[in-house]
Amino acid sequence: MISEGIKVSVETTYQPDFSNPLQSEFVFSYHITIENHNAFPVKLHRRHWYIFDSDATFREVEGEGVVGVQPTILPGKSYEYTSSCNLNSEIGKMNGHYEMENLFNKKFFFVDIPAFEMIVPFKGN
Numbered sequence: 001m002i003s004e005g006i007k008v009s010v011e012t013t014y015q016p017d018f019s020n021p022l023q024s025e026f027v028f029s030y031h032i033t034i035e036n037h038n039a040f041p042v043k044l045h046r047r048h049w050y051i052f053d054s055d056a057t058f059r060e061v062e063g064e065g066v067v068g069v070q071p072t073i074l075p076g077k078s079y080e081y082t083s084s085c086n087l088n089s090e091i092g093k094m095n096g097h098y099e100m101e102n103l104f105n106k107k108f109f110f111v112d113i114p115a116f117e118m119i120v121p122f123k124g125n
Contacts, residue, residue, distance in 0.1 A: 003112040005038035006100065010116040015084065021120075024055075026087045028118040030094070032066075033080045034111075036073040038102075043072045044079070045108070046099040054091040072103065090120040 001008060011031045018027040036042055048062040064070065071079045085094060095115035101108050 001112060001114040002037060004100070004109050005036070006042065006098075006111040007033075007035040007037060008098075008111065008113050009033045009035075010114065012116055012118050014118070014120050018084075019120075021090075024088045026090055026092075026118075026120055027084055028087065028092075029082055029084045030116065030118075031080065031082045032113075033078055034071075034073060034098075035078040036075055039075050040102050040104040041072055041074045043070060043101045043103055044098050045070055045101055047096065048099070049094055049096040049113075051085060051087075052093050053087045053089050055089040057088060066098075085118065087118060091118070093117045 013029045015027040015029055019025055044066060046062065046064055047066055049060065051059050067081045067083055073079045093115050096113045098111045098113065099108060100111055
């Protein structure tokens with residue numbers, strides 16, 4: 001998905017070594033690639049997540065930057081990072097937005113983060 005000239009791609013992975021299904025704790029990592037398709041550099045200032053769990057719980061997480069940094073992404077370049085999310089059930093989804101700044105004109109704008117699912121893989125016999 002491209003929003004405001006920024007493409008956001010997400011890949012998720014279930015983390016069984018950090019999960020405890022008997023305690024309803026399911027941990028997923030997600031790897032995000034942010035590509036700048038604009039003719040100007042951008043700076044990522046903030047993130048805002050909406051997290052939906054299949055046990056009917058919902059939460060929001062927001063804060064400065066991503067994984068402790070506020071990266072600048074030059075035109076035609078990308079930035080990648082990996083983070084994690086814990087759920088109370090085997091299925092959930094996330095979406096949200098980044099607040100970014102056009103470093104040429106100093107204007108702020110929002111970039112959509114497409115919804116992505118987190119699903120515990122089924123085990124075969």
